[in-house]
Amino acid sequence: MSSLPVNFDTTKSFLIDTTKCTGCRGCQVACKQWNQLKAEDTTFFSGEGYQNPPLMSEYTFTRVKFKDYQKDGQNEFAFYKEMCMHCNEPACASVCPVGAFVKTAEGPVIYDAGRCIGCRFCMIACPFGVPKYEWSKAFPLVRKCTGCYSRIKEGMQPACATACPTAISYGTRGDMIKEAEKRLKNRPERYHNAIYGKDEAGGTGILYLTQQPLDELGFKPVTKRSLPSYTWQALRLVPGIFLTVGGGLSLLSWFTHRKERLRREELFKNSKLPAETTNVETKEDSP
């Protein structure tokens, strides 16, 4: 399937500290520029709130979500950057019939457009709703954040991380988790005590720190188990079931056909005229 790195501590990760995000959307612009994505024709307030464009799409791999909330009677904003989570054990990669998604050893989950047959199972499987489809085309492909694989292979940081003035740190997953835990410990009053992405969907390559409880911010509650394990617990039984059903039915048929076979052998030994006799026998059964 994919070249799964055994130790996810060494894969590259984002630490996105939403308490430091100013909502400048520099990352959104940097991503569009680096990936040469078309601008979208949008209208304000077409989505949930101030965010624009309203949703990630084939043209928008990352987007800053705006969330209004009230604090001490004051209206406040919380922002968070939405993008592919680059899961440790990605659901998209496990369900793809042709293995078009691969978790790279460096960390990003990348997509091979030359393989994709366009079944859109990855879109059903991804717990974060990340892969988007080129609905405008007659022969569409899937689009999603690449984790800037081409940049990090050359030792650079992702375009959005470079553009971000405040909130994004980029490094190995082990380091980023340590850093996040340090921040939670040093300033407990500033943070909601959780790292989103540490265990979600079996662990992801994007880690979030927030001030508010996660669900209030609009983070999807997802299972802590890796998603591929849910299907694998059924799929791993496939060869066994195939052999059991095949073998069981063969055995059963051998027994159910036994009487008839014995009779025919008997007939053969006595070298009677077997053809006629068997025909007469079965004719009685048939209507």
Added chain:
Amino acid sequence: MTAAARIIIDEIRGYHNFLKFMIGLVVLGALASAVRFVLGLGVTTNLNDVYPWGLWISFDVVTAVPLAAGAFTLGAIVHCFHIKKLEPLVRPAIVTGFLGYSLVSVGLLLDLGQPQRAWHTMVYWNVHSPMFEVSMCIMAYTTVLFLEFLSPVCEKFGYHVPLRVLRWLEMPLVIGAASISTLHQSSLGTFFLIAVDKLHALWYNPLLPLLFWMSAIFTGISIIILEATMVHRFMGQPDESELLEILTRILPWVLGAYLVVKLPATFLLSHGPLFDRPSLLALFLAEIIIGVIVPMFMFMKKACRVDQRMQLRGASLVIAGLVLNRFNVSMFGMEQPDQLIYYPSIIESLVTIGIIAAHVLFFVLLAKYFPIFEHHPETVDYSIPDHARKTAAGDGHTQAAGAGH
């Protein structure tokens, strides 16, 4: 050339109006799928990033596959469990199965964004993907059905040598069909195991694949009842309700076993609240009561089992329940509370209607031109040929065997 065309046109003129109507629907469906390729999926369907799968997956694949399960179920019942009385029902079931799977493939190809790359599944294996497994199985099983379907074709043209080979292959094919079907019928359920936080708890539980397989079996049986009754009513074939009575005796057992697995799985193994969405709860209850409990109790009574009208009603209930169940799992149960409701576009509907019409049309045409009902089981040797050479002498078709000696 023109003479041949003339003959064909005259032949079609002679068809019943119902068939002409079906031809019309198929043509409409073909036109609609042409439009899909010219204008793209986004414009012609109501699919979007929230609903990447719509009617074509929910009906043409997830529902049509269990609806085509009659061939493997009946094959196993007749040949493995050796209830040979039911033999006359086998051939129509195989034809339906073959048509069903061919049309599933057509539906799948229309739904793919890159249908010209469908062969990639055979080259780039991903054994972790239920979709990979299902596509391999569907290809393998369509081949098996095609081989089984070749028998009437060979009979029609009097090809004796291939017929002998096919008869010799019969048992392996039947067993292969049952094993492959077990795999992909259940793996269609595995599809939705990945949708952990999407599919509602009323349907999401780890036994979903097992439930899909069991429901495929009782649907397969019901489809055979429905088909045989229809063929008797509208195509002037003999009344098989005595044979169907045997099938209705099997049904309550399978339906009961299904309930015994389904109810505990739903209440004990699911995670998440079960009763938080009244509309989904209603769908769940409808599916269980109409599709499983009512027909189960119906067929437990002898009066219902022997009455042809009740046979048809019970089987139709089972089928309706199955269709509802597959839509619940693949569509309704996947909708989140705040999502817009998906409904199929005109093009999507026309294509699906065209596919159903094609199924009916091809079945009637095949029955018209090939010996599907005029099958004489007494000429066939179904035992496992452990002494192939010796038993060959005992077979009805001695011409071909004689040629071999």
